[in-house]
Amino acid sequence: MSLARDVMTIAAVSAGAFFFLAGTVGLLRFPDTLTRLHALTKADNLGLGLVVLGLLPQAASLRDGLKLVGIWLLGLLAGATVSQLIARAARHGQLNR
Amino acid sequence: MRGPSGKRDAHTGVGVGASWRSAASRAAWFLCLWLVLAGASLDDIPAATIAVATATWTSLRLLEPGTSRRSPRAILRLALLFLYQSIVAGVDVARRALDPGLPLRPGFVAYPTRLPRGLRRNVFATLTSLLPGTVPAGEEEAQLLYHCLDVDQPVIAELDQEEAALARALYND
Amino acid sequence: MSGVTVFGLCAAAAVGLGLYGLITNPQPLRKIIAFNLLGSGVFLLFGVVGRRGAAAGMGNDPVPQALVITGVVVAFSATALAIALLLRLFQTSASVARSGRASPGDDPDQVGG
Amino acid sequence: MSIETVIEIVLAAVVLTLGVWTIVVPETFSATVGFVAYGLLVALIWVRLDAADVALTEAAIGGGLGGVLLLGAAARLRDADMMADARPGKLLRAGAAALSVLTAAVLAGVVLLLPDPAPTLAPAAVANAWATGLSNPVTNVLMAFRAMDTMLEKVVLLLAIIGVWSLAPDSAWGGRPGPRHQADPRGVLAFLARLLPPVGIVIGIYILWTGSDHPGGAFQGGAILASMWLLAIMAGLADTPLVSHRSVRFILVAGPGLFLLVGLAGLLFGAAFLSYPPALAKPLILGIEIAMTLTIAATLGLLLAGAPERSTEP
């Protein structure tokens, strides 16, 4: 049982780390603010989600697990709204250029 | 569980009944949040009461009770769709970032939405900001402006599908 | 123990950095930021001291932790007061300076894109 | 070298790189963002040092309020070179760098020389926890063993507010602090500001409440509540109160006031100033903490809002 849990943790956390890697590569390679914003919000949020998923089997209690999910949801909400705010700001910046 | 959910519980109805009902359902959500955070303990009752009451009061002040019907099954479907889309979005970005050719055709796409400005459009924009390749970057009259990683993707169609799912789930009036 | 050493050195470096910034930066706001950096180095040092004093089933001596929390509050209020002073000074001296100058043009550097 | 040490070195290196960036980058705005990022990462170090109470404080201050404060100032002071001192010459900068490096080196040496095993008060704090009935030793130190410091610190907060208010123009005295924030009531910001504050309130109260037994406490909870208030203000959904308003004044002194009253009651009826009778210790401390949370939330919010700018007339 514990082995299955650990395998799931390792798999999910590794996948999460991969998406963090992808997000960072995107930040480094993408040409402008708006495209980098995609990299930042999408890849990293998925990465965080997968890390949370991976930690769920290790959580001490159901409550802690739900807390983890809550943190992820809060992170999603933050990412989603902030990406809109920054996108608007960046677009206005471009228009003003 | 959290704010957006609290808001979604607004039920059809007019006047005081509706606001009481929505107050009750929001309070229930905040109570769930409290229980997740602090666990269930008798000692916590005063703090939990204060927290839930304050949060509900604030929530009602900041966000008026809605008037639309919602369907639990459609919400579930929306959530799953959303989850699926955000995974696809992450994979999509990862693929483009790691591809040596850097396949990007960034640009803006205007999507004519049927949702009125305000809360509904905000919810829609927020959900779609996690869609593959799109970030809402502004509004113009009846259109939402999206920045896309790849303008050749069928962005409009995907957005249409999402909007329909959202309307079925929450704004079915 | 080595982790403690790492962060101890990190704290010392943060103190040095903060001092350098506080001394050499001509902008008041940058001085305030440097002060905060310096402060965080000092707090980290408290943290390291507390971590070294881990005992009685506690990972960190509670007394330095409490001192740090008090210190953080004080440092934050100091920052807020300094910034309020700065903004007020900016307002008053800008109202003096503006009379002789046309409205400042749009600064293209303001937003990224 | 264990893997933990490697991680710690990586963490310290990242944090220090951000610190260097903050100091050397030419534009103030970049430095400010760098510092906010630095502050958020320092919270990681605090967790690593097993000081979760402090980590919470750093996260609440560095992440929310500090960022708003510094970034807001950086944006407003964009072309504020007129206030700058003269840029020091190369020689002076080299001298300052040498001295700073020397100081850091001395400090590093001293840290390495700290005694081993380290003296500590942890056992004493744990052994005396019975007196309050709270099992978070940090809260015990703050509220019982060193309650005087905490009370004085709350007075410091009050003085900071008075200092900020003292900068009001005479015509705006008693008015509302800060500019009236305008935002589209149907925009994204307002959307976030409608959803987040209730959640934040529950979390803030939880952090306060859990502080008696787990990491958390009045300041951290108050900082979260203040952030939520500020969010509503920035989104134009709420306005700052009139500073002449009696209830505002009352909230701003509630924490230290109650602290002082309980302390004096201890002086009159109990063992000493700021002592609590063991039976009543927990409720008394919790009561003070609740009052302090309110005070802290209001104080921090108003500190960030700034000096009164708008006169009492609407």
Added chain:
Amino acid sequence: MTEFLTVAVGFILAMLALGLLSILRGPGDADRVMATQLIGTGGIATLLLLGTAASIPAAIDVALTLALLATFTSIAFVKKGLSRFAADGTASTEDE
């Protein structure tokens, strides 16, 4: 398991550092502000992993606070830095 989680922490931290370097460079302020958002996600992930690896349960609460407040810097930036562009949407659409 602890070793694995610790390695993951290191890896994500390294990614975080690289990402920070790339966006703090600019060119615009909007890029730089994204740095705090990056820490909002990467930092939370690191915190959670760290907390589990070192079994510090309170790390979850720290992460929660960070998640709640991670948006604030960006909001302050949008509010104060770009007020004349009305980046919160005021300028782009008038009342319907």
Added chain:
Amino acid sequence: MLPPAPALDAATTPSGFLLVLSIAIPIAGVLLAFVLGDRYVRLVAFAMVPLELAITVTIVAAVPHSTGPLVYLLGAWPPPLGVALRVDGLAAVMLAATAVVISAVAVYAGAEFSVTTTKARAPFVFWILLLAVWAALNAIFVGGDLFTLYVALELLTFAAVPLVSLDGRPETLRAAIRYLLFALLGSVLYLLGTALLYGLHATLDIVLLSHRIGAEPASLVAAALMTSGLLAKTALFPLHLWLPPAHAGAPAAGSAILSGLVVKGSFFIIVRLWFQVMPGLPGFAATQLLAALGAAAIVFGSVLALRQERLKLLIAYSTLAQIGYLFLMFPLAFNGSGHLESGGALAGGLLQAASHATAKAAMFMAAGSIYAGLGHDRITGLGGIARVLPLSVLAFAFAGIALIGVQPSGASLAKDLLLQAATERQQWWWAVVLQAGGVFTAAYVLLVLAHALAPPDKPVVLTGPAPRLGDVAALVLALCSLLLGLVPWEPYLPVPYISPPDLSGLGTLSKSLLPVLGGVVLAILLSPRPHPFASSVRWKVAIGMLNRFRRGCCAFSSYVERGNGVLCEWPAASTCLLMLALLFSVLMLVAA
């Protein structure tokens, strides 16, 4: 593990609760005044001042009857876990001086800071901050824990900064920012030292630390950091960049508090640190360095004071010089066995602090009245005011005479004590500095008086009503300073001998006249402006003879001014601070 705590003062003494009240009452006043708002703020202050005064008197009266210091254990928790408050003779003297000065300032400010409908802001802030300064100072004098002292120091800074910028002009705002930032730098260094001390000894209690501390390098570095941080807050030369603009820009009552009291807070912590926490550690060289800085402060401050155009700035620079005077006691307390001895030198230093507090506050108050009366405070425009504002000028004169060290002033007793210590320790060079300090003081006091007593060029028109009550308060304060030498000090300070205040003796007369005459010469030589009496023919001849010499002196003083300009740049001053910290570390390490 901890060594068992020594049972030195592990219990509250009977009248210990007074110590709590001495902090709690002004804090209660702050809170109450804040809640009640603009209209009642002065009322609250006027209610709290006598109450607090009474408590101070009771404490001061209780100290001689107690065998050791008065002790109060807060929350009944003994150190190291808890925090203790302690009052010994030193603290009692400072408590008393603070109470006297603040009461006088309250009387003085009663008229200036009354609430009217149009101007509610300044009175509100002023009265609350007055009480806050009192609370902070009392906490500093009474506090027995280095971290409590840190919080109290910050409290003091937060109360002092808004006083500087109370009128909101850009230059006072700039002065306030500079003051705040430099003070913060100082307190951060202090905090750094406490962190190290806690890491070494797991306590910050002064008494416990004094038992545990040894010559470990870390302790010495900590002490050096704390000392230099506190020096920055005390504005000892060359860390004085913030003081003159801040003290001269504040309203008169604020300047009186800032100059008279606020700088004494950090000074007192230095005394505690050196004399009580680690009397055996600083070593000879560090004390010499401290006093050398003091001597430099006397020269710089006095010369710059003589070059000022405005009265308030002159007084501010005089504060700079007088702060230097306070640090001359350190080497003189250094005894043969390498310890700082709490003897006559310490008594002299603290007496000097108390008499400077009273005299300087009186001076600023008098200057404030003069400013209010004339609408300006240009020294060359003071002609004739002795006739229209006799009380203000008299208060200024008395305060000045007290500072110069004419018997029976506190400064004179202090000087005697320090001179005696200099003889005992065979450090004649500090005796020279002490005498020179008196001469310098006489120079700028006499310069002002000469202008004030000179006949006016044109009839003096007062722009405002003369604040009678305020002048009386200033006069009383000045008289206090002038008569401090008559107070029986033995219960509080180790005053080893009592000089019978022989006011008529020839020796006393010459001792008083010497600095005055020297001062006249210095004033003529160093002041760049035309002298009011220079119009008479006889003076012209005399000055003509001196002229070449005078030109040299003027060149010297303009060099001093230029050097001061460099030192008052932020980077230079903060570099100096760092250098001092390192220098102190090195000196102490070498001594250890």
